Amino acid sequence: MLGCGTSHGVPMIGCVCRVCLSDSPKNKRTRSALYLPGDGFSTLIDAPPELRLQLCRERIAFTDRVILTHAHADHVMGLDDLRRFNDVTGRPLPIYAQAPVLDVVRRMVPYALHTPGQIGGGVPSFELHEAPAVLDPDIELFEVMHGSLAVLGVKIRGFAYLTDVSEIPPSAEERLMDLETLIVDATRIAPHSTHFHLEKALEVIEELRPQQAYLTHLAHDYEYDEWVSRLPARVALSYDGLRVAIS
Numbered sequence: 001m002l003g004c005g006t007s008h009g010v011p012m013i014g015c016v017c018r019v020c021l022s023d024s025p026k027n028k029r030t031r032s033a034l035y036l037p038g039d040g041f042s043t044l045i046d047a048p049p050e051l052r053l054q055l056c057r058e059r060i061a062f063t064d065r066v067i068l069t070h071a072h073a074d075h076v077m078g079l080d081d082l083r084r085f086n087d088v089t090g091r092p093l094p095i096y097a098q099a100p101v102l103d104v105v106r107r108m109v110p111y112a113l114h115t116p117g118q119i120g121g122g123v124p125s126f127e128l129h130e131a132p133a134v135l136d137p138d139i140e141l142f143e144v145m146h147g148s149l150a151v152l153g154v155k156i157r158g159f160a161y162l163t164d165v166s167e168i169p170p171s172a173e174e175r176l177m178d179l180e181t182l183i184v185d186a187t188r189i190a191p192h193s194t195h196f197h198l199e200k201a202l203e204v205i206e207e208l209r210p211q212q213a214y215l216t217h218l219a220h221d222y223e224y225d226e227w228v229s230r231l232p233a234r235v236a237l238s239y240d241g242l243r244v245a246i247s
Contacts, residue, residue: 001238002030002032002033002034002048002054002055002240003029003033003048003050003240004030004218004238004239004240005030005031005217005240006074007072009030009050010028010029010218010219011028011220012220018223019222019223022223025239025241026240027224029218029240030050030054030240031048032217033046033048033054033078034046034183035060038064040064041065041138042064043064043139044065044066045069045154045161046068046069046076046163047066047068047077047081047082048075049078051081051082057240057241058241061088062088062089065094066093066094066095066096067135067141068095068105068152069097069151069154069164070098070101070149071097071100071101071104071105072164075164076105079112079124080109080124082124082126083125092125092127093125093126094127095126095127095129096129096130096132097128097130098131098151098152102130109124112126113126131152139154140154140175142155142171143169144165144167145166145167145168146166147166147193147194153172155176156246157180157246158180159179159181159183159246160175160176161183162176162182162184162185163183163216163217164194164195165184165185165195165196166193166194166195166196173207176208177208178210179211180212181210181211181214181244182208182212182213182214183213183214183244184204184213184214184215186198186202186215186216188219189221190221198221202232202235205232205234205235210234212235213235214236214237214238214244215235215238218237222237
């Protein structure tokens with residue numbers, strides 16, 4: 001778990017609440033992203049603004065590919081940091097996303113898709129691919145709703161990751177039943193128009209019956225130590241640096 005924060009991150013600029021002023025590392029939340037290690041198929045999910053710091057913190061020096069769940073700023077503004085992976089591999093980096101997201105990438109970093117006139121300190125090089133339903137035998141990509149926007153959910157065997165979600169369509173719900181691990185959006189405690197809030201996330205977890213669930217995309221509503229004791233037994237808060245085994 002590279003980051004588990006909402007679009008503002010925690011601490012939030014200008015906020016003096018007890019969570020934003022907390023010294024606990026588990027109350028410091030960078031914008032949401034996930035890294036899946038693997039020989040030949042390591043995968044980065046999303047490229048938030050703090051991506052360089054996240055990768056350095058976790059000592060991640062390489063990824064085979066990137067999946068972008070959607071094109072909101074807190075999930076794509078770290079794209080330029082990916083150029084370091086080009087230095088390591090000597091080849092373009094594959095990026096998988098929905099067609100509208102790829103269009104945003106083309107507008108954001110056109111210099112990553114062709115040879116620019118000025119290379120300066122180096123530029124990224126990307127290969128853009130429309131996300132397939134099955135990326136390889138283990139990774140399934142499917143759509144869930146983030147308000148009116150369709151975004152990607154990711155499933156790897158008995159594990160699934162749903163950041164920025166307000167509705168799970170029936171077609172996606174079927175594949176999410178009885179997982180070993182579910183990481184799911186619970187942005188804040190009060191209801192939200194485009195995200196699961198706490199009560200809704202807990203309802204979904206109850207319906208899907210994962211063995212373990214982690215709440216992510218967390219605002220400053222959640223003081224980590226307090227909520228450890230308040231959540232149901234098979235539900236926990238995510239935190240930056242959390243590691244989960246995928247069998």
